[in-house]
Amino acid sequence: MTRIDEANAEWSAAFRRAGHEFVMTTPKQPDQVPEIDWFVLDDPDPPFHYGPMCKKCGYCVCVDCVSPEEIEPCTAQDVAEGAGK
Structure with missing residues (x-):
């Protein structure tokens, strides 16, 4: 597995939870x-x-520099969930 492949499930889940x-x-x-x-x-x-x-x-973010907790929420108009967390 490469470093990119190892971008872990927690990080990916946080990206999705932020509405991305x-x-x-x-x-x-x-x-x-x-x-x-x-x-x-x-x-x-x-x-x-x-x-x-x-x-x-x-929104672009570096998986090495930004922790799951630091991912900014999606700013797309169609995202209502997750705002204000």
């Missing part, structure tokens, strides 16, 4: 399952910052 929706890759074959698309965030020098992007609000 992961950008998913499009499978190359019809029988493949889509996967979370990880982005290398704006940093040309190692160590690279990488993480998911919310497809609803565009």
Whole structure:
């Protein structure tokens, strides 16, 4: 498993609880399952910052720099749940 693959379930669950929706890759074959698309965030020098992007609000966050508790809530209009937590 790579470091990206090990972005743990707790972190991913917190991203979803904040109302975010992961950008998913499009499978190359019809029988493949889509996967979370990880982005290398704006940093040309190692160590690279990488993480998911919310497809609803565009929020990007580095999984190494931000703990699950620090994830900001989704700002998309259609998200009512989770606001004010």
